[in-house]
Amino acid sequence: MLQQKPAITVVGLGSGDADQLTLGVWRRLQNASRLYVRTEHHPMMNLLQENGIRYESFDRFYEAHDSFPDVYEAIASELISLASSADGSSDILYAVPGHPMVAERTVQLLRERCGDAGIQLNILGGESFLDQAFVRLGFDPIEGFQLLDAADLKPSQLQPALHTVIGQVYDVFTASDLKLTLMERYPDDHPVVVGHALGVADEESIVTVPLYELDRIDGYGNLSLVFLPRSDDEALQNRSFDRLHEIVSILRSPEGCPWDREQTHQSIRKNFIEELYEALEALDNDDPDGMREEFGDVILQVMLHSQMEEEVGSFSVYDVIQTLNEKLIFRHPHVFGDRGASNAEEALGNWEQMKAEEKKRTGEAEKRKSLLDGIPKDLPALMRAYKIQKKAAKVGFDWDDLDPVLAKIQEELGELREAASEGTPDEKIGELGDLLFAVVNAARFVDADPEEALARTNAKFMRRFAYIEECLRIEGRTFDQTDLVEMDRFWEEAKAKE
Numbered sequence: 001m002l003q004q005k006p007a008i009t010v011v012g013l014g015s016g017d018a019d020q021l022t023l024g025v026w027r028r029l030q031n032a033s034r035l036y037v038r039t040e041h042h043p044m045m046n047l048l049q050e051n052g053i054r055y056e057s058f059d060r061f062y063e064a065h066d067s068f069p070d071v072y073e074a075i076a077s078e079l080i081s082l083a084s085s086a087d088g089s090s091d092i093l094y095a096v097p098g099h100p101m102v103a104e105r106t107v108q109l110l111r112e113r114c115g116d117a118g119i120q121l122n123i124l125g126g127e128s129f130l131d132q133a134f135v136r137l138g139f140d141p142i143e144g145f146q147l148l149d150a151a152d153l154k155p156s157q158l159q160p161a162l163h164t165v166i167g168q169v170y171d172v173f174t175a176s177d178l179k180l181t182l183m184e185r186y187p188d189d190h191p192v193v194v195g196h197a198l199g200v201a202d203e204e205s206i207v208t209v210p211l212y213e214l215d216r217i218d219g220y221g222n223l224s225l226v227f228l229p230r231s232d233d234e235a236l237q238n239r240s241f242d243r244l245h246e247i248v249s250i251l252r253s254p255e256g257c258p259w260d261r262e263q264t265h266q267s268i269r270k271n272f273i274e275e276l277y278e279a280l281e282a283l284d285n286d287d288p289d290g291m292r293e294e295f296g297d298v299i300l301q302v303m304l305h306s307q308m309e310e311e312v313g314s315f316s317v318y319d320v321i322q323t324l325n326e327k328l329i330f331r332h333p334h335v336f337g338d339r340g341a342s343n344a345e346e347a348l349g350n351w352e353q354m355k356a357e358e359k360k361r362t363g364e365a366e367k368r369k370s371l372l373d374g375i376p377k378d379l380p381a382l383m384r385a386y387k388i389q390k391k392a393a394k395v396g397f398d399w400d401d402l403d404p405v406l407a408k409i410q411e412e413l414g415e416l417r418e419a420a421s422e423g424t425p426d427e428k429i430g431e432l433g434d435l436l437f438a439v440v441n442a443a444r445f446v447d448a449d450p451e452e453a454l455a456r457t458n459a460k461f462m463r464r465f466a467y468i469e470e471c472l473r474i475e476g477r478t479f480d481q482t483d484l485v486e487m488d489r490f491w492e493e494a495k496a497k498e
Contacts, residue, residue, distance in 0.1 A: 012126020016043035016200035032093040076109035099128030132199035155184035160236040176215035193227040467494035
């Protein structure tokens with residue numbers, strides 16, 4: 001005769017009101033010879049005690065462990081151990097609050113492990129706290145609904161266009177963390193609904209408070225939740241990436257903007273460059289308001305070009321985001337993998353190594369005929385020269401120290417002097433380019449970005465020239481009424497004031 005397989009049957013105790021307990025579950029509870037409950041802190045325990053139904057609680061695990069995941073792991077392991085040691089004459093009945101398949105981690109762990117342990121797992125329903133939430137909070141989930149866990153909530157999960165129920169708000173500390181997460185997407189004064197013990201007579205409490213007061217009210221416990229009704233507020237919708245994608249697609253649609261519809265990659269190519277430089281100016285000015293606006297303009301260029309490709313079926317902006325996310329994860333093995341990096345230099349080394357590996361996998365490395373391939377031809381000339389020299393230096397095509405670099409500058413300067421007095425226009429341009437290229441080499445050896453260095457000098461020149469203009473304005477004169485000697489004196493004054 002085959003030995004009977006040990007079994008665990010999970011039942012739901014409902015939302016807390018005895019009238020909502022199903023008849024099938026009640027019969028199981030009455031007839032159970034080995035009944036375990038996840039926690040005694042549930043209104044249904046009174047009904048069990050009044051009817052003399054004996055049970056064992058796992059509340060001891062909450063006291064023995066520091067985190068809920070550890071508690072749930074311990075409970076699941078204990079149940080499997082109990083079932084495995086049983087002689088098969090009596091199954092284990094495990095009772096959980098609400099519905100076993102709604103926000104019940106221990107049941108998910110049992111589903112994952114019982115098969116391998118040779119244990120049969122049976123799950124019976126029960127009213128979940130959601131059933132009472134639909135009734136007591138008065139919303140229809142078919143309008144769009146999401147259930148989230150307060151203990152593991154991320155701002156990216158929040159969708160204001162959906163009704164949102166957030167469970168597992170056990171205490172004021174969880175409510176405080178939840179408040180900060182919600183403030184990433186919602187205004188500080190956005191109304192939120194807090195429900196305690198929904199549907200339980202004499203215990204239910206439903207209050208609406210501004211978001212900033214979420215952790216300033218009492219009553220949080222095992223039966224608490226937070227509810228945010230769906231909102232059509234444009235300000236909330238406009239904080240989402242999906243809304244941006246929708247707006248750009250509308251602008252490019254037949255019903256959209258005539259100007260946007262006519263644009264091509266080439267027609268707005270220059271806009272991309274202009275917006276990047278405006279964003280850089282905001283950075284240099286340390287202007288947060290300017291950064292916020294200019295960064296948006298740069299993102300718009302990415303959206304427009306991606307939308308053009310989406311319209312012909314090449315890719316969408318979501319493909320762009322996926323590719324970027326995969327690249328970031330792959331090139332940071334010291335963050336998302338098992339490789340270490342104790343400083344920025346080691347992290348950069350990992351990045352370069354993974355980048356090379358990536359190019360091998362994609363076959364891009366084989367496509368390049370020269371080590372210098374891959375440097376964008378439209379980079380500003382100083383920046384491109386800098387990158388060309390850095391790549392050449394990696395294979396040893398470089399000087400050992402700064403002295404020969406400075407000597408090369410002197411040599412190129414002499415050749416420019418000669419070309420300036422006797423050379424053709426092309427020779428002058430060529431010698432000037434050689435001098436600039438040699439200066440970029442010097443930038444590398446002093447650990448300076450030549451583009452940044454020149455930008456600083458440009459700004460310095462503008463400040464000093466503005467001082468000259470201001471001095472003349474104060475004296476009521478123009479440039480026609482001064483000379484180089486006086487302007488140089490003003491220049492030195494400006495220099496001394498820096």
